[in-house]
Amino acid sequence: MERKLPVTYELQKKSGKARAGKITAPHGEIETPVFMPVGTQATVKTMTPEELESIGSQIILGNTYHLYLRPGDDLVAKFGGLHKFMNWNKPILTDSGGFQVFSLGSLRKITEKGVEFRSHIDGSKHTLTPEKSIHIQNNLGSDIVMLFDECPPGLSSREYIIPSIERTTRWARRCVEAHQRPDEQGLFAIVQGGIYEDLRDKSLNELSEMDSAFSGYAIGGLAVGEPREDMYRILDYIVEKCPENKPRYLMGVGEPLDMLEAVESGIDMMDCVQPTRIGRHGTVFTKYGRLVIKNASYAEDDRPLDEDCDCYVCRNFKRGYIRHLFKAEEVLGQRLATYHNLYFLLKLMKDARKAILEDRFKEFKDEFIKNYNMGKN
Ligand SMILES: O=c1[nH]cnc2cc3nc(NCc4cccs4)[nH]c3cc12
Numbered sequence: 001m002e003r004k005l006p007v008t009y010e011l012q013k014k015s016g017k018a019r020a021g022k023i024t025a026p027h028g029e030i031e032t033p034v035f036m037p038v039g040t041q042a043t044v045k046t047m048t049p050e051e052l053e054s055i056g057s058q059i060i061l062g063n064t065y066h067l068y069l070r071p072g073d074d075l076v077a078k079f080g081g082l083h084k085f086m087n088w089n090k091p092i093l094t095d096s097g098g099f100q101v102f103s104l105g106s107l108r109k110i111t112e113k114g115v116e117f118r119s120h121i122d123g124s125k126h127t128l129t130p131e132k133s134i135h136i137q138n139n140l141g142s143d144i145v146m147l148f149d150e151c152p153p154g155l156s157s158r159e160y161i162i163p164s165i166e167r168t169t170r171w172a173r174r175c176v177e178a179h180q181r182p183d184e185q186g187l188f189a190i191v192q193g194g195i196y197e198d199l200r201d202k203s204l205n206e207l208s209e210m211d212s213a214f215s216g217y218a219i220g221g222l223a224v225g226e227p228r229e230d231m232y233r234i235l236d237y238i239v240e241k242c243p244e245n246k247p248r249y250l251m252g253v254g255e256p257l258d259m260l261e262a263v264e265s266g267i268d269m270m271d272c273v274q275p276t277r278i279g280r281h282g283t284v285f286t287k288y289g290r291l292v293i294k295n296a297s298y299a300e301d302d303r304p305l306d307e308d309c310d311c312y313v314c315r316n317f318k319r320g321y322i323r324h325l326f327k328a329e330e331v332l333g334q335r336l337a338t339y340h341n342l343y344f345l346l347k348l349m350k351d352a353r354k355a356i357l358e359d360r361f362k363e364f365k366d367e368f369i370k371n372y373n374m375g376k377n
């Protein structure tokens with residue numbers, strides 16, 4: 001008989017292809033659409049768990065590659081797993097590490113067995129395999145475990161992608177076999193196929209053979225340098241073909257306009273390092289587009305970062321002050337910009353959810369895009 005999956009999804013409302021729903025995971029419920037802040041090394045950089053909760057974070061991401069290299073998944077397990085180690089008591093999704101090996105590791109070699117690489121920290125040699133990736137994620141104790149996949153470089157040829165999909169499918173079978181806690185940690189599939197509709201079908205069809213093992217489906221292989229219109233075309237094609245009764249997760253997307261396009265195609269979950277990374281460098285999201293706070297024009301500007309934002313930062317600090325903090329290299333500047341950027345994306349998803357529930361998502365999206373493209377700051 002079909003075993004009960006540890007992560008389940010309830011579709012609550014559709015507005016076009018856009019969906020509002022609720023994910024139930026071992027560490028709590030998640031209202032979707034949802035943005036997932038990235039906590040690479042067991043911390044969402046510069047934020048405390050208390051601050052993350054206060055801005056409405058429902059689920060965060062941990063990186064298997066980083067935590068395996070440092071401090072080691074065995075040590076995290078000794079502390080009772082990642083939730084206890086970092087004092088985050090809501091859901092956590094861990095990625096599988098394959099993508100980070102290629103975006104961070106060096107001297108990589110990909111074989112049927114897995115991926116050989118040298119650590120970006122100390123150059124030590126390692127091999128990550130489907131089994132090893134799943135066992136690390138079992139040690140971390142995340143609510144959602146990602147398959148170990150290959151994300152072909154952006155704009156790879158069909159000749160490269162076809163065999164890559166077939167190996168990723170063989171790896172998927174090995175991940176399902178290796179999973180030690182299928183009743184406690186939900187396993188998500190990752191659909192590949194580049195920018196080719198027929199290869200997206202191929203990947204999804206091969207993974208669907210194992211559907212009973214999957215709590216959700218991720219769309220991989222995007223936001224890796226392909227033209228925006230290709231990403232949108234593929235999303236519009238493949239997302240609605242994923243099972244309607246399971247969450248759909250778009251990996252690596254965190255630009256406001258891309259997020260709304262993804263929601264419109266039927267995506268429920270997204271993650272991206274952008275809001276925290278650009279925040280630390282002084283770029284913030286506002287209703288009217290991005291704003292680079294170190295720009296001299298803001299030196300005497302007594303407006304909040306975003307006059308339409310009701311976050312703690314926008315209610316208490318002016319652009320001139322935050323610019324000063326960045327110019328003086330005061331770490332509070334990085335914290336305030338990060339806090340606001342995360343709040344901005346979390347609120348965008350909350351507003352998108354409300355628009356879907358009221359069946360006016362298209363209007364909501366068009367209005368946001370009109371303002372965001374004004375660029376008047
Ligand atoms: O197919 C994928 N498989 C597993 N992890 C991913 C993470 C991903 N992150 C991005 N884009 C955001 C980026 C982050 C750093 C460089 S690009 N695209 C991604 C694709 C994948």
Ligand SMILES: [Zn+2]
Binds near residue numbers: 309313314340
């Ligand atoms: Zn704000």
